[in-house]
Amino acid sequence: MTPALLLAQTADIDAWQAFWQYALIGLTNGALIALVALGYTMVYGIIELINFAHGDVFMLGAFLALTLIGAMGLEQAGAVQLWLGIGLLFVVVPLFCAVLNVTIDRAVYKPLRNAPKLAPLVSAIGVSFVLMNVGLLWHGAADKHFPDLVSRQNLLGENAAIEFSYKDLLVIGMTVPIMIALTGFVKGTRLGKAMRATAQDPVAATLMGINADRVIAVTFAIGGALAGAASVIYGLYINTVGYQMGFTNGLYAFTAAVLGGIGNIPGAVLGGLVIGLARSFGSAYVGERWTSALVFVILIAILIFRPNGLLGARTREKV
Amino acid sequence: MPPLLEISDLRAGYGQIEVLKGISLEVQPGEIVALIGANGAGKTSTLMSISGCLRPRSGSIRLAGQEIHARAPHEIVRLGICHSPEGRKIFPRLTVLENLQMGAFARSDKAGIQQDLDHAFEMFPILKQRTTQAGGTLSGGEQQMLAVARAMMGRPKLLLLDEPSLGLAPLIVLKIFEVVKKLNDEGISILLVEQAARMALKLAHRGYVMETGEITMHGPAANLLADARVQAAYLGG
Numbered sequence: 001m002t003p004a005l006l007l008a009q010t011a012d013i014d015a016w017q018a019f020w021q022y023a024l025i026g027l028t029n030g031a032l033i034a035l036v037a038l039g040y041t042m043v044y045g046i047i048e049l050i051n052f053a054h055g056d057v058f059m060l061g062a063f064l065a066l067t068l069i070g071a072m073g074l075e076q077a078g079a080v081q082l083w084l085g086i087g088l089l090f091v092v093v094p095l096f097c098a099v100l101n102v103t104i105d106r107a108v109y110k111p112l113r114n115a116p117k118l119a120p121l122v123s124a125i126g127v128s129f130v131l132m133n134v135g136l137l138w139h140g141a142a143d144k145h146f147p148d149l150v151s152r153q154n155l156l157g158e159n160a161a162i163e164f165s166y167k168d169l170l171v172i173g174m175t176v177p178i179m180i181a182l183t184g185f186v187k188g189t190r191l192g193k194a195m196r197a198t199a200q201d202p203v204a205a206t207l208m209g210i211n212a213d214r215v216i217a218v219t220f221a222i223g224g225a226l227a228g229a230a231s232v233i234y235g236l237y238i239n240t241v242g243y244q245m246g247f248t249n250g251l252y253a254f255t256a257a258v259l260g261g262i263g264n265i266p267g268a269v270l271g272g273l274v275i276g277l278a279r280s281f282g283s284a285y286v287g288e289r290w291t292s293a294l295v296f297v298i299l300i301a302i303l304i305f306r307p308n309g310l311l312g313a314r315t316r317e318k319v
Numbered sequence: 320m321p322p323l324l325e326i327s328d329l330r331a332g333y334g335q336i337e338v339l340k341g342i343s344l345e346v347q348p349g350e351i352v353a354l355i356g357a358n359g360a361g362k363t364s365t366l367m368s369i370s371g372c373l374r375p376r377s378g379s380i381r382l383a384g385q386e387i388h389a390r391a392p393h394e395i396v397r398l399g400i401c402h403s404p405e406g407r408k409i410f411p412r413l414t415v416l417e418n419l420q421m422g423a424f425a426r427s428d429k430a431g432i433q434q435d436l437d438h439a440f441e442m443f444p445i446l447k448q449r450t451t452q453a454g455g456t457l458s459g460g461e462q463q464m465l466a467v468a469r470a471m472m473g474r475p476k477l478l479l480l481d482e483p484s485l486g487l488a489p490l491i492v493l494k495i496f497e498v499v500k501k502l503n504d505e506g507i508s509i510l511l512v513e514q515a516a517r518m519a520l521k522l523a524h525r526g527y528v529m530e531t532g533e534i535t536m537h538g539p540a541a542n543l544l545a546d547a548r549v550q551a552a553y554l555g556g
Contacts, residue, residue: 193413193421197417204409205410209425210421
């Protein structure tokens with residue numbers, strides 16, 4: 001074998017290694033986007049509102065996590081304490097975001113439930129700005145370092161071709177069970193079925209004895225809790241947080257929800273993964289600054305052929 | 320004993336428009352009462368008021384003597400009024416079984432729910448073959464059967480049926496009316512809204528005629544069937 005050919009072959013292998021690495025990064029980021037997208041899609045499914053404040057609830061969750069890490073001194077903690085502390089974050093932050101989300105609904109959206117659709121939509125944008133300013137007051141205008149509590153050590157070995165670290169494991173190990181649990185809840189439980197019924201026909205659901213206000217509150221609580229969990233994972237994985245993170249990530253998550261078919265839960269997950277992969281491959285093969293444009297080109301291209309999103313409106317309804 | 324349902328001088332509407340202009344109506348325990356009238360007369364609004372989905376502006380609605388018109392719809396279901404609404408309103412992406420389970424949402428007696436489920440399948444065997452199919456994929460007639468069966472699942476004292484015959488083939492309408500009769504024989508009181516006036520009056524004990532938000536005539540169903548004005552206006556002469 002000539003040296004030149006050998007060289008070409010190694011280059012080939014490297015290219016594939018890189019490809020799989022980008023795919024892994026894309027899937028990990030996509031899973032994170034999906035967690036936030038679920039909150040958009042579930043709320044939309046129930047009350048047909050794009051809750052623009054959702055991304056900012058996610059941001060405040062990350063800020064609470066940052067404050068709690070400082071208060072608990074987790075950066076100096078031993079291994080046991082560290083994992084207990086991280087465990088606590090995954091309880092307290094989702095709880096906080098759930099309560100915050102339900103409170104926003106009660107205070108702002110509920111009085112506008114029978115108003116024209118634009119009224120709650122504009123209010124949601126307003127709430128988004130209010131929460132952003134709360135974030136600004138809380139941790140300031142500059143991006144902050146989120147402590148690097150989870151090891152970057154490669155689980156596949158020091159010299160393995162592909163890097164899969166504890167961080168990646170954290171993202172996959174948290175998001176996948178959460179999504180499975182959510183699917184089980186929505187498919188199998190009484191309340192989950194009531195939720196789907198309310199989303200499909202609110203008047204009929206009321207006539208079945210379902211308390212729509214309660215279903216709506218539960219939906220906001222679950223959406224908030226998912227955003228809270230996502231915000232902790234995001235902080236531990238990306239390690240930079242800032243008051244505008246809700247806007248940018250919210251936009252991608254909202255796009256994921258639309259791409260998958262707004263109101264559709266598996267659709268939000270699929271949309272998140274598609275966008276994660278598009279961003280990863282886009283920045284690797286096209287260029288970082290084209291990533292956003294690329295994501296939206298994909299969105300538009302898919303919506304032209306499937307206006308209801310990838311998984312939207314699978315059943316044709318008879319009248 | 321007070322009537323099972325007693326509506327007195329009920330007024331209700333949407334925005335500036337008043338659709339119910341002081342109607343009074345009652346259903347005695349064990350009765351089938353037909354409410355007939357043209358499109359837009361206010362029949363559906365009457366049922367929606369009873370279920371709490373349309374708030375009365377004045378007047379009262381009583382169930383067995385107890386005022387219910389200020390209650391939320393989900394509470395009214397628990398008091399024993401189940402409603403098979405206009406246009407059927409099947410949950411399109413829930414399965415047939417899940418649709419029926421939703422009908423029993425207000426209940427917690429597992430054994431009783433299972434018993435009523437078997438009973439519903441007995442009345443509409445076609446639904447049993449479709450349990451895992453999405454509601455939206457059923458034919459119009461099957462959807463109507465599902466809507467009636469779903470309302471039965473709440474084990475009502477009073478069943479409100481809104482246009483169960485609408486858009487269905489005559490054979491299927493007969494089948495559904497047969498079930499309505501059976502349910503009544505089992506002791507369920509029924510308030511039936513219908514445009515198919517002749518069939519409804521043949522089935523009912525008493526009837527009310529509604530025109531532009533007012534009750535213009537009422538009486539035993541046989542009398543209404545024989546009345547020249549009713550015949551001219553609703554029974555095709």
